[in-house]
Amino acid sequence: MRNLARLYAVGAATTVLATTLAAPAQATAWGTCPAGPGVDPRQECTTLQVPLDYRAPGGPTISLAVSRIKTAKPASRRGVLLIIPGGPGSPGLNRPSVQIKKLPQDVLDRYDIVGFDPRGVGQSSPVSCDLETRDLAFTRLKPYPDADGGIAENVAWSRRIAEACARNGGPLIRHISTRNEARDIDRIRQALGERKLSYWGVSYGTYAGAVYATMFPGRTDRVVLDSNDDPDPRRVARQWLANYAVGVEDRFPDFATWAAARDGEYGLGTNAAAVRRTFLDLAATLDRKPLPWPGTTDLDGNLLRETMLNALYSDANFPMLATLMRAARTSGELPPPNTPPVAVMQNTAAHAGATMCNDVEWRDTVTSYQRQVTRDRAAHPLTGGMPVNVGPCQFWPYKPAEPPVRVTSRGPANVLLIQNLRDPSTPYSGALKMRQAFGQRARMVSVDSGGHGVYLANGNACGDQTVTTFLTTGNLPSHDKNC
Template identity: 45%
Template sequence: MATSKMTAVALACVLAGMETSIAQADGPPRQRERPALEWTACPHDKGPGDQQCAELQVPLDHADPDGPKITVGVSRLRSERPAERRGALLVLAGGPGGSGVQRLAQKGAALRKETRGLYDLVTLDPRGVGRSTRADCGLDAADRTLIKLRAWPGPGGELDEVVAHGRRTAKACQRNGGATLRSFTTANQVRDIERLRRALGVEKLSAWGNSYGAYVGAVYAQKYPHRTDRWVLDSGQDPDPAKVSRNWVANTSRAVDLRFPDFAGWAADPARETEGLRLAERPGDVRTLFLELAARLDGEPRDTATPGVQLTGNALRQAMHGALYDDAHFAGLARLIQDAADPEATPVLPPDLAHAAPDRDVAVMMGVICNDVRWPGRIDAYERAVAADKARYPLTAGMPGSLLPCAFWKDAPVERPTRITDEGPSNILMVQSLRDPTAPHFSGVRLREALGSRARLVSVDRGGHGVYLGVGGACSTELVTRFLTTGQRPAADVHCAD
């Protein structure tokens, strides 16, 4: 899962006749009418003032187009140069659970500037998110903390609390979420995007998908290749249909291990002395300091500035993982480490650790993860995975081998995950940082291999998550912008030194 967030997927048996009904759901003539959109102003704080929103009606079940409908919130920034407008550029947020409407507000001005008004910028809140129809799990606040949602094992790798939380969460979500929550899948998001394309009245979409949005973009390009124009997949992951996001979670340990030296080097740099943030004289000592401090907090948690919420070893580890998404967060992590080590200080937790996640956010995240895939249910297998991962990658203390509530989910997966192949137009540009703490480069390479000649990969020698208009430098920005504005891609895969 990622801040643009985290997930898991595996193959399982499909109900008899499922593929026939799915094929009918993806494009019967009766669905090809153009759905109506009524646009109204919906500017966000610090976002473009001309952002507009609308509601798109979609079937709860695309296999039953005349059945119950739900709402998908959509948004746009119209081109400021209508005479030169090329088409529509779809912005796909991460997640599962990321809001496209919010991401367009955050990135719209920069994207509009880079693309020089050649596109109407469009997006959607996937079902379950933001302005779209939502669902509830009905979980107590104590079960909605990030430490529990990420399934961090106990100090010795024990999973008793993880298992108990997983059972409660699965039972509550499936009892309270109903048919709406069961409809939260990657496949349905892709079908909703196709319905949005028809509503917009465009023959093809261009797209920029980030993190989980890159996977959604890859699935759309596989299912509707003739509807894709210029397609950018940013910080993507291994699309292996036998595991998909189960692999993504498992890869976190190695991803963090590759990224942490960037923070350690920063925190040991003499330049930190003037900032009061230097943690050690050598990068290796920063790692040792962190591991020893986390172990101490496992046994002796610290009170924090948030009443009733303590800084535990796992809370420190989670804060570390979040900080690795962007170098801009390094200073905050260094201060937290200093305060945690100082008995006279009161540590201040990052907001996502200080407060429980909203119930509806948990519902969509768990809904997509668990409806997409079947997770193995053998607890002893997870215990072995946690022990092995903890020994090899102590920074993440076995969490990537742990189990989510999906291990207790009923009637999943809903349908087979899509196999990404090299069949389709060669119109995809991938961009990936070499040291991404949640979508590691080696995982993105597997997506590149699956796409074959359809794609080119830009590898960026930087750390962090989300390259374009994010952690990337001038080289990757220029290559992506050139592709979106001219259609010109590199002839082969490219390495950007910056």
């Protein structure tokens, strides 16, 4: 559920698709994408029919929404660069329109830039669990415990989510998984008429990209995995959630140092340690006495923690977090919240839950979860025990149809990992596990920066140039690299 509070950044109303393929392996028939916010006029759209259940390829099908912006230099074209979105649950149909503004010309000359909404997301046969309004709060979509550390409400919430998805999710809810996303990606490759596929996966897209590179190694060309998930096949998304505790602790000092340098403006502390104390004290105060926050639920300690977590994704969010903290401490006017549309939250919550629960079985006792939360709150107070708490997968009514993929070193040496040292969501320690899993198939570029997202995201010329060189020449660095 990594990107739930960033849904408004990608938007729900990207495009409506134009044409439908008769068969997956046929050449695509592209149509014009209707104009919309941020949609480049060069972006074309189509839909692709894929099996609902790959174990029954002749059975019901679902639609995948696919888009592209073709290279303006066909003579230089190498193939396609597919952008695999994060999440799970983030749409990707409009990513070509976004990234064409950032990608270097050398890359745009060599590739058609291709995007897609994963199965169940956005325009691709969307899924919904029709959750109750109370269960769509940000502090419920991630399992923050009660102010006293209790998890009874989390247990009740988790049961309601699992039951709602079983009741309202339809047949599709059982067939959303990372293995099936990898199979869908290969159908996109076939439909585009490409022998091999280059792609750029970000966040959860790194895991989906790693699974594709493991299931279909001979069909990969140049693979860039940006902000990497830990691919531990025993835990998968359960480990991703747990990693928030580490990632936030890695990243918060960047914000604290920034705020301390502006103590005259925000009054949060004159050094990083003081800013940290201010945050923890404010969260505890809001736990006891929440403040009204028009446009959302009350600002309690957990909503402050969730707002902080998402603010750490980019330095550009630091002023918003500091302003919110200052207003909450001084009884000032709280800044307006960013609240994504309910339909987008419903879609993303259902897809994220299905992916996480269908990839690997989560089973523990409530007592064990409570012990883990108590320990984690003491060890990592910034996240308040949320990363190890109980969630819907504990009560998910379906067992995974297949075991998780174990990412290995078997396959061509064509994988470049790029990673910030201080990522709040996919921490460096987890990315090292991805590097270890790929072995000699991969090289890793470690960037001395904070935030989530690396390539073309934070102005690190060394990291950006390394990725661009790989995409344009296919040359991996001779060894892992620090930037």
